Amino acid sequence: MFLFIFVSLGLCILVQMANPWLAALANPVFFHGGLALAILCLLAVIFKKNPPGLSFDAFAVGSLLAWFSRWESLFNDDSPMFFFFPLYFLLVAAVIELALLSQQTRVDEETLSAMRAFASDSRVQPWLVMGVVLASIGLEEHYLLYPTAMTVLLIRVAMLRYLDETQKQGST
DSSP: OHHHHHHHHHHHHHHHTTOTHHHHHTSHHHHHHHHHHHHHHHHHHHHTOSOHHHHHHHHHHHHHHHHHHHHGGGSOTTOHHHHHHHHHHHHHHHHIIIIIGGGGGGOOHHHHHHHHHHHHHOSOOHHHHHHHHHHHHHOTTOTTHHHHHHHHHHHHHHHHHHHHHHHHHHHO
């Protein structure tokens, strides 16, 4: 999710500095472009057409751009919540990348088997969470739904990537 981390960092910097480019990000082109990218990535995950890591990262970036361009006008200029959402996404994604995925060699077999069982038996599939993320962009009265759904997606994707990497390491 490195692309998502860099886009979140860029949005944090733009919002903090009150950069004139913020007005450009509120353009409907960013909303429709981000939404189109997110929908294409959702379809790619459902039909397994792209590498999952790339699809999830591009989906996260597309949905973040769509959310940011749609919701920017709903918050006041100095609203701390709107500034902290991209910072929150940056921190969550970075902590997951650094803490969880860098510890792949240190996991015990019991924990790994429990994670595999949860991933295989889970009714919360990544494509379903991606759909909730997309739906939450349009629900303006529920401003915490998008950050919550994106957090669940980041954790779910990290677990899938973790299991995939440990499986690759175990087969070599």
